[in-house]
Amino acid sequence: MTAAQEAASNYSEEHIQTLDWKEHIxxxxxxxxxxxxDGSQPDDGIYILIKEVLDNSLDEYMMGFGxxxxxxxxxTTVTIRDYGRGIPLGxxxxxxxxxNTGAKYDSKAFKKSVGLNGVGIKAVNALSSTFTITxxxxxEARTIEFAAGRKVGEHTDSTGEKNGTRVQFVADVAVFGAxxxxxxxxxxxxxxxTYLNAGLVIRFNGVPxxxxxxxxxxxxxxxxxxxxxxxxxxxxxxxxxxMTHGNGYNESYYSFVNGQHTTxxxxxxxxxxxxxxxxVREFYKKDFDAADIRTxxxxxxxxxxxxPVFESQTKTKLGSKEMSPDGVTVRNFVIDFLxxxxxxxxxxxxxxxDILLKKIQEAEKERKAISGIQKKAREFAKKVSLHNKKLRDCRVHLGDKxxxxxxxxxxxxEGDSASGSITKSRDVNTxxxxxLRGKPLNTYGLTKKIVYENEEFNLLQAALNIEEDMDNLRYNKVIIATDADVDGMHIRLLLITFFLQFFPDIIRGGHLYILQTPLFRVRNKKETRYCYTETERQQAIAQLGANPEITRFKGLGEISPNEFKEFIGEGMRLEKVRLTKGDPIADLLEFYMGKNTQERQDFIIDNLKIEEDLIEELENAQLLARAVDGEEDEQPAEAI
Incomplete structure (x- = not known):
């Protein structure tokens, strides 16, 4: 019997499983x-659970109720209460x-809803350790209680409360972990x-x-x-x-369908x-380049x-072509309106x-001025792409199936030693x-011309594949991995400045991260602790007993490849670089990356921590360790 025949004979009715709705979810x-x-990213599942419940409440508001x-x-307990019509009790x-149960299938009840198919609320129920809906x-109020999607109780009461629906749930740690x-x-x-529904009041923990x-x-x-x-x-x-135009280079969009943020x-x-x-072309009667208009x-x-037809249950991308039964397409509807x-x-x-025209003309002038440089830079990047010594690529990229x-x-x-350690310990698939050769150029105040004139920036842009737009970004995470010293911090700032100046969508899209690596290794003969902060170091010294061996990692190159595997694997610590509406980007860049003003000099002097202070902290930590161990007369731990 061949292997194929044996496999076929081992595949029978007993291998076919039919799961009920909650087990499948x-x-x-x-x-x-x-x-x-685990809640550390805005698109993590626990936030999708909240969104699924809110979408149903929002549908009521959009229909004119509540x-x-x-x-x-x-x-971990989430409670959402709306004041709509309330779900029919029966x-x-x-x-x-x-x-396959819900009012969203009836276009008369919900013509343009967010919670399209009624699946979302069931998913929240199935993925919650406790789920109560009233x-x-x-x-009259009817309440039903569930545990992991299984009904565990219900009751109906008379009430003086206003109509509406209340959902309370706890996302199940058995599914999500901590x-x-x-x-x-x-x-x-x-x-x-609220932006999408002017007049709607949402109270979050009492704050409107x-x-x-x-x-x-x-x-x-x-x-x-x-x-x-x-x-x-x-x-x-x-x-x-x-819409408006800013002072950068990239396009930035916030798009929504039926109240859903289509990221x-x-x-x-x-x-x-x-x-x-x-x-714009028709208004000015000029055939401007599309890139100049949208820059x-x-x-x-x-x-x-x-x-609407979304490309997934999480509804982050609209795939609909039709606007309504009369055949008006989304494309034609939007174009005709604009x-x-x-x-x-x-x-x-x-x-x-006039301001818009001037902006377009300036973009056109700059584009033409760097077109020659662009061509040479692209040719150079193409030549080195096959043997780019700066890039050690992986096999799987963002966008691959x-x-x-x-x-x-x-x-x-930064440098060959750091890249060598990471290269030897990385997962070559992902x-x-x-x-980098060393510290990159400070790009603050420079034009995009520098991206093509500077070899490293040009090669980095080519490696990421973001020259035209973000659609072809090759990596989901762009991680700055520098030493945890003054020079390393400076390089971080220079790279963040580069992305803010020319490719802010890398940050807006949540793709830019800082790699956190340990500052210290504290160990005795039985155990090794890696410490990312001074507090962790002090705790390790206290817990491992007197005279542990303490190593201060001055640079990534000092960490062996075998050790590095621990820091870029499943337990990798990443800090996302994020932009929020309250961040005064222009002011921050001017202060930290602009000319060396007296204001910045005063700030540095006022916040300096002199060496004597650091030595005193170290001695106190060592005394604490010996006191905890009851051996105050022992020799101090290895000096750092």
Whole structure:
């Protein structure tokens, strides 16, 4: 019997399994909520659970019922209460626990909803250790309790409370592992909901969030005051647009469909980009290059679509082509709206039109000025791409049809010794290494011309594949891996400045990270501890007893490849570089990376920590260790 025949004979009816709804969700949670995570990233599953419940409450508001939603998060317990119509009491159990059940299938009840298919609330139920749902309608309230999707109790009571639905759940640690909610991520989510629904009040742990001007508020708060002209705000039936231009180079978009933040864009965002170019060309009667028109554009677009088709359950990218049963496409709908309303706005606001024209002309002038340099730089990058000594590439990249594509990462290191250690200990399938010669150029205040003139920046841009846009970014994580000393910190700042100046979407998209590596190794004959902070070092000294061997890692090159595996594997500590609406980017760059002002000199002098202070701290730590061990007369630990 051949191996194939034997395999076939071993495959029988007993190998076919039929899972009920909750078992399938718990075994394959990624199909319903994306990745799991521990709460350290805004797209982790615990936040998707909150979003799924909120989407149902938002649908009620969009249908004209309930002007307020309350959400409370206390440690791992989440409670969401809306004041809509309330789920019909007789169908409450089916809505919470039976697939293919929900009002979203009835287009008369929910024409343009967010929670499209009723799957989300069932996923929350199945993935929660406790899940309680209460519907209140006309003085009567029905409550049903579940555990991991299994019904464990119910009761019906008379009540004086207002109509609406209340959901309380605890995400199951058996599925998610240890996790913690980051309130900042939740606040960002809630702000987006209010921007898209002017007048809606969402109270988060008692704090109200509300927007008066919709997407105009989103743009103003996200960008601050860093734009060339007052944002253009256009509203129509089923569409709202806000746009302006900034001082950078990249395009920045916030796109939404039926209140859902489509972080990966889709049909509507592509149509908007096309529509802006068409409208501007026709208004100025000049065939401007599309890149010159869209350079530094900052825009938000929200549309409402009947029966939209998203590319996944997490609804981050719109795939719909049809706008409505009459056959109007999303593309044509957006283009027709912009051609009329943006054109009218520019005619009525000549000052804005003049500023926009000047911006386009400056972008065109700069593009032409560097076109020759670009061509040579591209040719150079192409020649070295096959034997680029600076890049040690990996096999799997972001965008590949591979289950590990999301794990793809590139470490940007300083010098050969550091890159050598990482290269020898990395996962060659998903981890690439790019080596810098030393400190890169400070790009603050420079034009994009420097990206092509500077060999290292040109090769880095080519390695990341981000010259045109972010769509072809080759790595999900761009990790700055430098020594934890003054020079290493300086290189971090220089690289962050580079990305902020020319490729801010790397940061906005959550792709830029700082690798945290241990500062100390503390060990005795039985145990080794790696310490990332001074506090951890002191704790290790106290716990390992008197006279442990203490090593201070002065650079990444001092860490052996065998040790490095621990720091870039499953337990890798990464700190995400993030931009928030409150970050005064221009001011921070000017202060830290601009000319050496007296203000910065005074700041450095006022915050210096002299060597004597550090020595005193070290001696105190050693005394503490000996006191804990009861051996105050022992010799001190190895000096650092």
């Amino acid at each position: 718990r075994r394959r949670p990624g199909m319903y909520i994306g990745k799991l995570g 002007k307020q939603i309350e959400i409370n998060v206390e440690e 169908k409450l159990e089916e809505v919470a626990s039976k697939m 519907s209140t309608r006309d003085g 996790y913690r909610y980051n309130f900042e991520y939740i606040e960002t989510m809630l702000r987006n909901y 969030y509300v927007s008066k001007h919709g997407l105009l508020d989103l743009l103003t708060e996200s960008v601050g005051g860093d734009f060339l002209y007052p944002p253009i705000h256009l509203k129509g039936e089923d569409i709202e647009v806000a 990966q864009g889709g049909t509507h965002q592509a149509a908007f980009r096309e529509a802006v170019v068409k409208t 530094s554009i900052i825009a938000a677009i929200s549309i409402k679509v009947e029966e 051609k009329e309303h943006l054109d009218n706005y520019l005619h009525k606001n000549p000052e804005t039109a 591979d289950e590990r594509a999301e794990e793809s990462a590139i470490f940007i290191t 981890q690439a290494v790019f080596s």
